[in-house]
Amino acid sequence: MALPITKRFIAGAVCPRCGAMDKIRAWENNGIRYKECVSCDFFEQLAIEEPTASTELETRVNRKHNEPISDEIKPVRIIAPAPGKKGIH
Numbered sequence: 001m002a003l004p005i006t007k008r009f010i011a012g013a014v015c016p017r018c019g020a021m022d023k024i025r026a027w028e029n030n031g032i033r034y035k036e037c038v039s040c041d042f043f044e045q046l047a048i049e050e051p052t053a054s055t056e057l058e059t060r061v062n063r064k065h066n067e068p069i070s071d072e073i074k075p076v077r078i079i080a081p082a083p084g085k086k087g088i089h
């Protein structure tokens, strides 16, 4: 019992290797998202995970057109004040 895999073109997607637009096809199988370029032999597979804080990064990248992505992923450290702070009221 095999499910048919539908490969869909991603509108506006630019291939990171050859830079061609609308040549990226994506599909999902067994919790893995695959991407391939029909213009060159670019291929990528990613585990499908819940969305994280990378949404902000994607919006920023979407604003740029035909520019190489050079953003470095930096770990975000949240410093919370220690609860139960002792002080004179």
Ligand SMILES: [Zn+2]
Binding pocket: 015, 016, 017, 018, 019, 020, 023, 037, 038, 039, 040, 041, 042
């Ligand atoms: Zn390509």
